[in-house]
């Protein structure tokens with residue numbers, strides 16, 4: 001077909017296709033010996049599969065178009081859940097249920113950025129952000145996080161800054177932002193700049209003191225526009241439900257709903273019910289249980305192998321540095337020649353590092369890291385020769 005991709009979409013598509021193809025070939029070439037450290041699905045899920053199956057698929061409501069922002073009782077119970085967990089007086093009007101966090105971010109950014117407006121985003125970023133911003137008519141402006149993890153969002157003065165976008169905890173680095181960091185960012189921005197926090201990993205925190213939700217920092221009324229996005233993919237460990245949550249002041253939710261009415265429609269009725277059911281049973285869940293020991297193992301092995309890995313404060317990823325790690329080509333080569341898949345830093349806008357998922361067996365993490373290190377040793381020797 002004739003391509004009319006925008007620059008970011010073309011760049012993203014080329015990387016995505018090359019990596020998807022390499023992963024497929026890697027699986028075929030290595031069979032059971034292939035190690036996939038790219039997975040972004042959590043190891044645990046709520047509610048358990050038997051409970052989920054009890055929902056009748058022929059529910060009467062599936063014969064109707066539901067309200068665009070979600071069914072009223074689902075929005076109310078989701079608002080109740082986040083009001084309790086965040087300590088903020090949220091109501092149904094502060095909630096929109098989207099078809100996954102990706103749709104939530106898309107409709108939110110379409111409401112918050114004007115054509116040609118800049119959206120500053122922390123680097124390394126979640127790989128889809130620049131494309132979403134560009135497709136919504138905005139201009140992505142990657143901003144490196146400063147020393148000590150401080151977000152500054154200084155953008156060229158000839159840009160009109162419409163919004164800032166950051167992930168907390170950050171995918172891929174696992175760094176979190178606490179109240180002081182968020183206060184500093186929001187104080188630096190003018191009242192016309194919207195703040196969007198992608199908090200899909202909010203339940204995946206090793207050190208709770210280091211994380212604060214944006215929803216607890218900015219007011220529900222008479223303040224700047226803000227949006228927090230969450231996802232059933234991580235909160236319930238069920239990416240296949242395709243449910244996201246947009247939390248925001250009522251006026252923002254109304255504007256976002258207008259965009260969703262044109263762009264996405266409402267989320268699946270059955271998925272909304274399953275999401276509300278899941279939130280009700282996961283209050284005692286320890287999302288980090290599978291990852292604490294895996295993290296210690298991965299840090300220890302990385303250290304032994306000479307790979308540099310900073311201890312993350314959240315997510316279930318390890319952001320690993322080593323000579324030459326970072327380019328898509330390295331990830332493709334690792335996949336085909338070393339039988340291990342990891343997402344390269346370049347995919348997240350960073351020239352170095354790879355993202356290693358801890359959502360894998362301990363044996364896979366150990367062997368995968370060894371294969372990465374061995375392959376780098378080999379590279380170093382061949383380039384010296």
Ligand SMILES: Cc1ncc(COP(=O)(O)O)c(C=O)c1O
Pocket residue numbers: 040099100101102103126167171198200230231232233239242243244
């Ligand atoms: C930071 C971040 N934002 C958004 C998403 C998309 O979430 P969803 O699967 O709900 O669309 C992901 C998925 O992994 C993510 O890591």
